Amino acid sequence: MEKENTNSKIEEAVQQQEKYWCQNQDRCGGCFYQEIPYEEEVAKKEREIRDLFDPVIQGNYLFEGIISSPKKEAYRNKMEFSFGDQEKDGPLCLGLHQKRSFFNILNTEDCRLPHPDMGEILLATRLYFQEKSLRYYHKKRHEGYLRHLLIRRAEKTGEILLSLVHSTQLPAEEEEKILSGWRDRLLSLEKEGKLEGSYAGILHTKNDSLADAVINDGTETLFGKDYFYEELLGLNFKITPFSFFQTNTLGAEKLYAKVQEYSSFSENAEEKPVIYDLYSGTGTITQLMSKVAKQAIGVEIVEEAVEAAKENAKENKVENCIFYAGDVLKVLEAGQGATELPYPDFIIVDPPRDGMHKKALEKIISYGVKRLVYVACKPKSLARDLEALQNAGYKVQKLCAVDMFPRTNNCEVVALLEKEES
Known part of the structure; x- marks a missing residue:
């Protein structure tokens, strides 16, 4: 009887797992974790994030673990x-x-x-x-x-x-x-x-x-x-065939909610900050941060994305956002001291997979803002960029992973850094 129960449990587990398999599981390189339960996949990703950042981050920091994707299948939009x-x-x-x-x-x-x-x-x-x-x-x-x-x-x-x-x-x-x-x-x-x-x-x-x-x-x-x-998150975004938009909509809401949390700004604050959103894409983070900002400034090199950001801001009746098209370093250098580009109080960066160019990172560090948030679609790029940030006096306070890509070996990371007093 015990053997029958064991066999029944094994068969049930196999049937449960088979629903996640597709006919190309051995030939397609898209999925890495199709043959294990999602909970095990998340635990593995969490260990990999700790193994990557623990040797790199100086001093103690709060690792908040990994936020699971609301959907494990059918999440790609x-x-x-x-x-x-x-x-x-x-x-x-x-x-x-x-x-x-x-x-x-x-x-x-x-x-x-x-x-x-x-x-x-x-x-x-x-x-x-x-x-x-x-x-x-x-x-x-x-x-x-x-x-x-x-x-x-x-x-x-x-x-x-x-x-x-x-x-x-x-x-x-x-x-x-x-x-x-x-x-x-x-x-x-x-x-x-x-x-x-x-x-x-x-x-x-x-x-x-x-x-x-x-x-x-x-x-x-x-x-x-x-x-x-x-x-x-309460904002509408116009999507065309070639628009940049996070491929996991519900996962993106988890990611951006974490960015908002790390910003620690209140909508009711008497003195609101000037916020830079660098590598802003279609301005999703810029508009979300506009609720707590005196002015939110997005910079993005892809002109089509910037035009979409402007159109989306208009659609959402957001009036305190400004978007600039161009290379981040060039836009920041051109706007230094200019009245149309005020000095930032807070900076958010969400660079491409390869991270930030060395000179762009140096420019961002030169503002000396007390806090900044780094959103990394490739954790290894953040780990590399942390060397320069930490050498400049920034300390990682919190770090959280967000599983935007279930069944693959990719994961996004959000880090909050604060500048230590000299």
């Missing part, structure tokens, strides 16, 4: 899929790259990271273009039509925005017929009740770049509109 084949001259595939392969593409409509709606759209798109015998764009020969499929899905509303990325190697009349047929095939999914969400827009994007990347050489709308809105 954006995916970029590639057309290709899994073997030379094989049937058309549409999905993700095979592990350790530049050319082989896996059909990944079973992927568990995005919402199942994306899988339905992926499958319908692949079958449609297989029927039409259209060729994918060959990376070496630079011939073919189909390149990528970009899909975004709003977490709060379920609206879906997608764009077929293709070359311009089809005659215009043939292309129009092909694209309208694809649009109608996708619309039939919604009509037949195969989607939980609904389409905001179906688009197509021209791309004749030699690079194997999603590049916008011109986008046109086949159905609906070219944007939707996503809500984040």
Whole structure:
């Protein structure tokens, strides 16, 4: 009887775990922790963060552990899929790259990271273009039509925005017929009740770049509109196919709430600070901090992101935000002493994966603000930048990890640093 109970528990555990597995678990390099319970994955990530920062951080600090993602599956609100084949001259595939392969593409409509709606759209798109015998764009020969499929899905509303990325190697009349047929095939999914969400827009994007990347050489709308809105901590953000936005919406709310907590500013304070949000993207943090700031200033090198930030601030009726487009170092140097760029009281940095350029970091340190918050999408970059910050008198007070990417080996970190008195 005891043996039967043990076998039953093992079978139940296996069945529970199998629901997280996809057909490509041994071939796709996207997921690292598909075969272990999520609790074990989080514990492993937490140990890795401690092992990385404990030897680097000087003195005592409060490690607040890791905040789990609210969703462990179907959390990605954006995916970029590639057309290709899994073997030379094989049937058309549409999905993700095979592990350790530049050319082989896996059909990944079973992927568990995005919402199942994306899988339905992926499958319908692949079958449609297989029927039409259209060729994918060959990376070496630079011939073919189909390149990528970009899909975004709003977490709060379920609206879906997608764009077929293709070359311009089809005659215009043939292309129009092909694209309208694809649009109608996708619309039939919604009509037949195969989607939980609904389409905001179906688009197509021209791309004749030699690079194997999603590049916008011109986008046109086949159905609906070219944007939707996503809500984040009470603010609305306009999302276009190529907007920068955190890929885990609910996880981003946890991340940004931690940034707000570390700022320690009150909306009711008599004297409010000037806050710099450097590497600000579409201005999410800038707008969130505007509630407690006299003025919140965002700096971002991507001009499209800055324009989106301005539009989002207008949509949210936020009037004390200013956004600058340009390299962080150049913008700060140009604004030194200028009336339009007041001296900061508090600085938040959220740099790209490689961290901050040495001179930009030196410039940020030169302001001598009492406190700053560093948001790192690559913890190793923060660990490297801490050397200069600590040498300049900044001490890590608190550090918290946020699991923005369940089932992968990535994790974000937020650190609060305070400048010690000389």
